[in-house]
Amino acid sequence: MAKLRPEDLDKIAERMRKAVSLRDGAGRAKVTVHMGTCGIAAGARKIMTALIRCVDESVVKDVILTTSGCAGLCSREPMMTVELAGQAPVKYVDLTEDRIPRIFTEHVVNGKIVAEYALAVGSEQTL
């Protein structure tokens, strides 16, 4: 292994940043893929794989990918919810793997909602 120079520390840190920022629980965006039985049957697992690939290839690393249960609109699965820090959540429906890179680049990274695939902004009222 090569001996380190002071500037190499930053390079290692950069390479590891994804792992570490994930553990801080903070990020610019949280993307939730709904994994109810309906979602999984409709292909939600593939959506998650596509999202992981996007994060992997992107320079933007502070995106939290998580799963949750059925979003209630089973006929429009697979679904996912994109929440940018400080903004209302946006639900996307009828997803396919090839739609993911566009949503990721336009919405998650650049903050512009992809209206074609979006269902609604906001979420249901809860107690």
Next chain:
Amino acid sequence: MKTYRTHLMLCAGTGCVSNGAYRIKAALERELAKHYLQEEVAVVMTGCNGFCAQGPVMIVQPEGIFYQLLTDEAVPHLVEEHFLKGRPVERLMYTPPEAKTPVPRMSDIGFFRKQRLIALRNRGLIDPEKIEEYIARGGYRALAKALTSMRREEIVEEIKKSGLRGRGGAGFPTGLKWELTAKQPGDEKFIVCNGDEGDPGAFMDRSIVESDPHSVLEGMLIGARAMGASHGFVYIRQEYPLALERLNLALRQARDYGLLGTDILGTGFDFDISVHRGAGAFVCGEETSLIGSLEGRPPEPRIRPPFPAESGVRGKPTCINNVETWATVAEIISRGAEWFSRIGTETSKGTKVFSLVGKVKNTGLVEVPMGITLREMVYEIGGGIEGDRKFKAVQTGGPSGGCIPASLLDLPIDYERLTEAGAIMGSGGMIVMDEDNCMVDVARYFLEFLRDESCGKCTACREGVDVMYQIVSDICAGKGAEEHIPLLEELGQAVKDGSMCALGGTAPNPVMSTLRYFRDEYEAHIKEHRCPAGVCKALITFRIDPEKCKACLVCNKNCPQEAISGEKKKPQKIDPEKCVKCGVCRDMCKFEAVTVQ
């Protein structure tokens, strides 16, 4: 590093490992693979998380959900529900003693909320076996700063200004110690990391080395640079196998990266560290004894001066700091002395790690700002007394410490306040006691430990502690006399005055502090032949209350002495001749019919 969506931070501290953490790891990996999640969810083994009472514990990131008391059987359900379907499993979450519903997020749990982590900054966040993860969280940056942009005197000055004091027990200002060593002439100097944690119930040093070994190495490197030391030793107990393994691995990784050895970070600075395994003598916590042991001599303290800063290992200038002290250094250099000195009290800066054990609901390892009150420690972090019994005292500072009573619960914790109260900070052991603890018996326990651990060099300590032990044992056995109390006080002073090192100097503390605050318990033992807490066997009798006894015969069947008799459906009786006061009947009785007098 590969991208995952979730990291499962599974605790691999000694406590969780002995509760099956590696079995849980295998089960998690098996179940994740079953659902083809192994590419999405990573299992990361971390150092001690601190909440040992609830182990094995695991934190799911990025959500920060805290799972506890994990079992192999629970894993398949957990993986399918949470990691596949995204439904966190409430059953495995932590329910605070005072609440009814589980609290999922770690930051909402009282035990963690009051904590502020400096020495333990990476605990549970990194894999201690991967140097890259330490670097990713800012590791070795302070070293780079110290080597490239600070003069040696500036480093010493920064530590002095921070107000950091030795975390091993005595609380000597670290910066001053560094300055003394730095000023010594000659180019052969040594630094030592004291990891000979000997207090019963204390495990903060072990935990730091297990969860973040590089933080200790980085602190030592910075210290070596500041003081001009060429070599360092880590003196660590043989009884800490996991800490030893991770430490050796960390040393190898640091050498591979050129962070130890010659020309460190390309700056021309040379330094290396070797590990010395201690055989576990309490007296080795004392600097000059530790040096003796390091050199292969019997661990006996010697007269100071000369202080180790002038003549230590092999007669060369030596600076010895405790594990926790070293682990704090890098953070001070990174963030600055001013940041550090804003935390804590007037005389005690920063944070301190405590092992909180005894009769509290939440036991474990906690790091809190100096100045926090005992009440916050016991009731907020500790969650209150187990079984909602009455709080009696907190024992701090290990065998050389003392007991602090309920009337001083609002005492802010720092070096001076604890000393004024007759206890010491020590290495940070904190044992909480309730009304069922007999304070005379507690003093007897610590004296027994110290009597064994006295190295025997000073007569006052060797003989005095033994005589004190005999007297306190006699009091516990119901053979106390009224003149024993003044005799104990006199002996205590003599042992304190006539001992060379801190072991003897503080050995009378357990007796002195219990006499100060719980004299009535000693008097009850001596004058009334009564143990108010119901602990000292010679002074208690077990009795079954005929009003409460439901004649279930559980006590009768379980008494190892067959001392309980009685007819079916009638209240049972204990034969005091046969009873050995083991307490089995009391523990088993569901109706609280067994009473102690």
